[in-house]
Amino acid sequence: MAEATHDIEIRNLYKIFGPNAAKHVESVRNGMTKEELKAQHNHVLGLDDINLTIPAGKIQVVMGLSGSGKSTLIRHINRLIDPTAGELLFDGQDIAKMSETELREFRRQRTGMVFQKFALFPHWTVLENTTYGLHVRGVSRREAEERARRWITRVGLEGFEESYPNQLSGGMQQRVGLARALTNDAEILLMDEAFSALDPLIRTDMQSVLLDLQSELKKTIVFITHDLDEALRLGERIAILRDGKIIQQGTGEQIVLRPKDDYIASFVRDVRRGHVISVRTIMRKGAHAETPVTLPASTLLEEAARAMTNAEVSRANITGRDGQHVGMVTLSKCVAEMIAPDDTEEVDPESQVA
Amino acid sequence: MDLVDFPAMGRSDLREMRIAIDGAFREFTRAYGETLENIFHPIQLLLVFIEDLLIDSPWILVLAALAGLVWALGRNLKIVGGTVLALLAIGYFGMWEDTMRTIAMVAVCTLIAVVIGIPTGILMARSDRANATVTPILDMMQTMPSFVYLIPVVMIFGLGKVPGVIAVVIYAVPPIIRLTNLGIRQVPADVLEAAEAFGSSARQKLTDVQLPLALPTIMAGVNQTIMMSLAMVVVASMIGVRGLGQPVLQAINNQYFTLGVMNGLAIVAIAIIFDRATQAYGKRLQKHLEAVHG
Numbered sequence: 347m348a349e350a351t352h353d354i355e356i357r358n359l360y361k362i363f364g365p366n367a368a369k370h371v372e373s374v375r376n377g378m379t380k381e382e383l384k385a386q387h388n389h390v391l392g393l394d395d396i397n398l399t400i401p402a403g404k405i406q407v408v409m410g411l412s413g414s415g416k417s418t419l420i421r422h423i424n425r426l427i428d429p430t431a432g433e434l435l436f437d438g439q440d441i442a443k444m445s446e447t448e449l450r451e452f453r454r455q456r457t458g459m460v461f462q463k464f465a466l467f468p469h470w471t472v473l474e475n476t477t478y479g480l481h482v483r484g485v486s487r488r489e490a491e492e493r494a495r496r497w498i499t500r501v502g503l504e505g506f507e508e509s510y511p512n513q514l515s516g517g518m519q520q521r522v523g524l525a526r527a528l529t530n531d532a533e534i535l536l537m538d539e540a541f542s543a544l545d546p547l548i549r550t551d552m553q554s555v556l557l558d559l560q561s562e563l564k565k566t567i568v569f570i571t572h573d574l575d576e577a578l579r580l581g582e583r584i585a586i587l588r589d590g591k592i593i594q595q596g597t598g599e600q601i602v603l604r605p606k607d608d609y610i611a612s613f614v615r616d617v618r619r620g621h622v623i624s625v626r627t628i629m630r631k632g633a634h635a636e637t638p639v640t641l642p643a644s645t646l647l648e649e650a651a652r653a654m655t656n657a658e659v660s661r662a663n664i665t666g667r668d669g670q671h672v673g674m675v676t677l678s679k680c681v682a683e684m685i686a687p688d689d690t691e692e693v694d695p696e697s698q699v700a
Numbered sequence: 701m702d703l704v705d706f707p708a709m710g711r712s713d714l715r716e717m718r719i720a721i722d723g724a725f726r727e728f729t730r731a732y733g734e735t736l737e738n739i740f741h742p743i744q745l746l747l748v749f750i751e752d753l754l755i756d757s758p759w760i761l762v763l764a765a766l767a768g769l770v771w772a773l774g775r776n777l778k779i780v781g782g783t784v785l786a787l788l789a790i791g792y793f794g795m796w797e798d799t800m801r802t803i804a805m806v807a808v809c810t811l812i813a814v815v816i817g818i819p820t821g822i823l824m825a826r827s828d829r830a831n832a833t834v835t836p837i838l839d840m841m842q843t844m845p846s847f848v849y850l851i852p853v854v855m856i857f858g859l860g861k862v863p864g865v866i867a868v869v870i871y872a873v874p875p876i877i878r879l880t881n882l883g884i885r886q887v888p889a890d891v892l893e894a895a896e897a898f899g900s901s902a903r904q905k906l907t908d909v910q911l912p913l914a915l916p917t918i919m920a921g922v923n924q925t926i927m928m929s930l931a932m933v934v935v936a937s938m939i940g941v942r943g944l945g946q947p948v949l950q951a952i953n954n955q956y957f958t959l960g961v962m963n964g965l966a967i968v969a970i971a972i973i974f975d976r977a978t979q980a981y982g983k984r985l986q987k988h989l990e991a992v993h994g
Contacts (some may be wrong), residue, residue: 426896453899461894464888467908467909482908
């Protein structure tokens with residue numbers, strides 16, 4: 347099992363679409379905007395100075411609305427799109443500088459990809475689709491099929507090996523897409539809006555499948571989505587992209603609690619905060635309460651509120667990672683934080699704690 | 701100034717130009733005609749071999765073999781039944797030998813068209829420049845009256861089978877080139893991207909994804925090529941290709957109505973057989989697309 351050990355470091359990445367892209371990088375560096383570039387030179391600014399470190403073995407979500415450049419960004423990691431300028435460092439190599447052969451090897455050995463519209467090979471069965479990565483690498487058919495069958499079972503498609511993609515529902519087709527990517531047994535898994543085309547119940551289902559697999563596989567997953575709930579559920583780190591720029595990155599909690607601008611604030615307004623914020627951020631540090639309920643600091647507000655309500659108490663003690671006491675939290679504070687703050691009221695959790 | 705008469709080049713200049721070009725071409729045929737004939741000689745051998753095989757074998761075996769071939773392509777008993785009936789009727793009305801010659805001719809022409817057409821189509825699909833270069837040539841091949849390109853072909857090769865094959869192939873090869881090109885270009889971009897993302901080489905993409913997905917379209921091209929070679933059989937008989945075209949030509953010259961219609965119908969019959977068999981095969985290739993999730 348290839349466990350991920352290398353971060354992917356994206357440094358000063360620019361992508362400009364158009365015939366003379368390289369010529370305009372300098373002007374964009376010096377502050378030319380997307381609109382100006384379009385109006386004056388008829389070139390499209392796809393990515394504008396992206397700096398992002400994607401941690402090994404974690405799920406990095408890149409979120410943005412359509413046209414924000416998120417699909418362009420993920421295609422730079424396996425260079426389905428060539429950058430105009432910048433570096434993509436992985437395991438001591440710059441992906442942007444790889445030769446065609448190196449790139450092919452990199453794609454074969456180190457990456458797997460899942461697509462929004464599944465992009466399965468319609469003329470092949472589930473099993474043949476799943477073995478594709480190994481087939482390309484020249485792995486013998488028998489071994490490839492053995493490994494593929496394992497993953498087909500793992501994503502819950504046992505018994506459908508000989509079906510054609512057209513015979514399967516959308517959710518099942520994307521399971522094939524996932525199995526195809528996993529069979530490659532690579533440390534990087536690129537997921538381009540992988541669940542966006544599925545209906546909500548199936549989508550939640552697939553998110554669980556992914557989280558379940560990841561708890562065991564610990565791959566470096568780059569997950570693109572336009573859906574904040576999905577981003578918060580899956581992402582250990584989230585980067586928000588707008589007009590080709592990263593406007594905020596951090597954990598889901600950081601983004602919900604301290605949205606960097608009105609754009610992000612408008613996004614996070616409808617989030618189920620109790621589902622994202624943990625008691626760590628709202629606890630009264632050092633304080634102690636007489637209560638039978640003790641919760642770890644990573645407990646989410648909803649769970650904390652439920653625990654206190656069930657025990658019919660209004661306070662809970664909070665413990666740190668190694669079990670020592672770190673503070674306490676009240677039920678009313680939990681509930682207050684779960685309700686979205688007024689637009690007028692600035693949320694500053696630090697000051698409220700005091 | 702006279703605006704009614706077009707300012708054409710002088711009559712004598714025009715004549716000299718024609719004589720010069722004709723002379724140069726004649727010299728070319730004298731110099732290289734034999735070499736070219738030798739190069740194309742294997743086609744003659746292949747054609748004669750197939751012809752002899754079909755004509756000299758017991759008719760019942762040939763009939764069985766053709767029925768078996770149609771079954772293998774279409775897996776459809778109705779088409780096989782129709783084939784047998786049509787061939788029996790053809791034999792009964794005394795056209796067996798000519799029909800066999802025509803089938804041999806069409807088989808060889810189709811084979812050559814496939815061998816030339818599919819690689820050319822692939823090349824056009826891969827390079828927009830090749831596409832832009834070859835497309836007008838194909839347009840010319842399809843619209844130029846076939847008698848016109850019979851002239852140089854006959855000047856080089858004389859009368860006979862080989863010039864016939866060349867003329868038929870020129871006429872019948874465009875659809876398979878066009879449809880191979882189209883079929884490959886129609887492969888969904890997302891599927892190609894997936895192949896790319898998994899590290900396929902250009903060759904792997906072609907053989908694993910592009911050709912298999914283009915195959916039903918390519919088969920439609922093969923079907924068109926067969927139909928067009930059959931249509932060309934009558935014209936080719938003018939330069940000495942034997943088969944069902946010759947009696948038709950004879951019938952035109954002598955106003956033999958019945959002879960013309962009978963041989964014409966025989967051509968129609970084998971056209972329908974080929975068409976239905978190849979179409980049924982093309983449909984079978986798309987089986988995986990029919991089974992839709994309900």
